[in-house]
Amino acid sequence: MSNPKKTNKLYSRPIPDPDILTAKEFWEGTKNNKLILPFCNDCQKSFFYPRIICPFTGCHSKDLSWKESTGKGHLYTFAIQHVAIDGWKEKIPFVTAFIDTTENVRMLSVLINVDASKPESIKIGSSVQVKFEKATEQIYVPYWEIVTNE
Amino acid sequence: MNKNKLRRAAAIVGVGESDTFGFDTEKTSLTLHTEAILNATKNAGISIDDIEGLFITGGAGRFPTIAMAEYLGIKPKYVDNTYVGGAGFIFFVNHAVAAINAGMIDVAVISHGEVGHSIRKRGNKGTGGGFSYDPWDPSMQFEQIYGLWGAPAYYAHAMNRYMHEFNVTKDAFAQIAVVAREWATLNPQAVMHSKETNPFGGPIDIETVLNSRPIAWPLNLLDCCLVTDHGGAVVIASKDKANDFKNTPVWIEGSGEAISHINMSQMKDMTMTSASESSKIAYEIAGMGPQDMEMAMLYDSFTYTAGVTAEMLGLAPRGEGTSLWNNNNASPGGKFPINTNGGGLSYSHSGMYGILLLIEAQRQLSGKTEGLPGRQTTAKSAIVNGTGGPLASTGTIILTSDN
Numbered sequence A: 001m002s003n004p005k006k007t008n009k010l011y012s013r014p015i016p017d018p019d020i021l022t023a024k025e026f027w028e029g030t031k032n033n034k035l036i037l038p039f040c041n042d043c044q045k046s047f048f049y050p051r052i053i054c055p056f057t058g059c060h061s062k063d064l065s066w067k068e069s070t071g072k073g074h075l076y077t078f079a080i081q082h083v084a085i086d087g088w089k090e091k092i093p094f095v096t097a098f099i100d101t102t103e104n105v106r107m108l109s110v111l112i113n114v115d116a117s118k119p120e121s122i123k124i125g126s127s128v129q130v131k132f133e134k135a136t137e138q139i140y141v142p143y144w145e146i147v148t149n150e
Numbered sequence B: 001m002n003k004n005k006l007r008r009a010a011a012i013v014g015v016g017e018s019d020t021f022g023f024d025t026e027k028t029s030l031t032l033h034t035e036a037i038l039n040a041t042k043n044a045g046i047s048i049d050d051i052e053g054l055f056i057t058g059g060a061g062r063f064p065t066i067a068m069a070e071y072l073g074i075k076p077k078y079v080d081n082t083y084v085g086g087a088g089f090i091f092f093v094n095h096a097v098a099a100i101n102a103g104m105i106d107v108a109v110i111s112h113g114e115v116g117h118s119i120r121k122r123g124n125k126g127t128g129g130g131f132s133y134d135p136w137d138p139s140m141q142f143e144q145i146y147g148l149w150g151a152p153a154y155y156a157h158a159m160n161r162y163m164h165e166f167n168v169t170k171d172a173f174a175q176i177a178v179v180a181r182e183w184a185t186l187n188p189q190a191v192m193h194s195k196e197t198n199p200f201g202g203p204i205d206i207e208t209v210l211n212s213r214p215i216a217w218p219l220n221l222l223d224c225c226l227v228t229d230h231g232g233a234v235v236i237a238s239k240d241k242a243n244d245f246k247n248t249p250v251w252i253e254g255s256g257e258a259i260s261h262i263n264m265s266q267m268k269d270m271t272m273t274s275a276s277e278s279s280k281i282a283y284e285i286a287g288m289g290p291q292d293m294e295m296a297m298l299y300d301s302f303t304y305t306a307g308v309t310a311e312m313l314g315l316a317p318r319g320e321g322t323s324l325w326n327n328n329n330a331s332p333g334g335k336f337p338i339n340t341n342g343g344g345l346s347y348s349h350s351g352m353y354g355i356l357l358l359i360e361a362q363r364q365l366s367g368k369t370e371g372l373p374g375r376q377t378t379a380k381s382a383i384v385n386g387t388g389g390p391l392a393s394t395g396t397i398i399l400t401s402d403n
């Protein structure tokens, strides 16, 4: 599990430890309120998670760059966690979700500002928008929230 | 590739479990493995020195095949410790068939021993949990930072998506747990057999499942498999040797394996698993189809897993997997028995359950009902599917008996 030492008073949940070779740009982006995703220059598609090769069938190029996401997407599915690890125990129950961004990239995150006691109030397919929460001076963690008025 | 020669290249000729299993066995993984291997080889009528291929996963540390061979004092000439979660034992059947068909070995043992329950009490002193231990690895860097605890946390997302797409309710999945318990009440070895075997044992209904505490909505406690200590082993022999053992051979008509992802963000459609692919291979080799199956052993890590797997194997139309458990169809005395030991939900599940699917299928098909635990069926064919990791891997085998 995540290193419990890597938490602080401001943010008691696990703090991401960036892979500096493949994910530096992603975590630099979150610090600047931007969702920046890996992008394949050959097949012209965004993907996630960051790695040194394009994961798409028939491509697998190593000619990669970064592209800013709209930071918008929709809720593919969610679950309500009643058991959790580390500092997340204090947040029970909370809502984890898989988000499909407008670039067709799927990410796991936590959905904020929803009522975890009413799963029926959370609608799959809802429009969502990314938000960043400061964990340390260096690390901002992506969260998502449902957009009600578009 | 000539797939036909794989059909009936090998058979299951012996099975065994650890001397005790369930909660608080006070045993180690290696002890459970050893008891299971001794019981399975005895059941087949061979010595452990006859083991040529050793296929091990579950507990037993990072060098499981070597640790196990050393502990037993045997020298297998072919070893495999493929780690794909609880489906691993079905993969092992596939791999053993390959090694046997290639002429490298004639007798293989597949074994499991895991202290899923006891390790929670003793405390795991090694690097436990998670899919990865390096904080820079993707699962740690991008997924585990959100606090997800174990398998239920992940599976719940897939179940919710499925319920949304197919308009299926939690009740429909709860029924799978109810039927598992029906089988368990007929099996005195089952952990949840009765109030005597466990304070929470004995019959349950849909309300019991829906009222059990939430773990990861939509999964309640009784939608989730048990976490026990258990050892199990099976002996597999080549077709030329299969009739030399004490048991009626249970033939491996076909086998297949498939993987899809480890991080669930990489799973494109969470309402499907790779069991459609692993079963396609197994059916092709066997020259059989879903309509030829008379029973099924489906990995029920969660009620959702069994329900969706039924569809992936072609046993039910899309969106209707849970209907197999309705109207006593999958229940004792029903037309299509499923998880006849009581399943991971009510029999036992140490963390990697796949070996127990194989053991139960062999017992049902071997035809020797005397002295066997549980209610016996009249099935002469079975489909067995294991699912491992977060719906990450699947192995399918088709078994028959001439008995």
Ligand SMILES: [Zn+2]
Pocket (backbone or CB within 6 Å): A040, A041, A042, A043, A044, A045, A054, A055, A056, A059, A060, A061
């Ligand atoms: Zn590409």
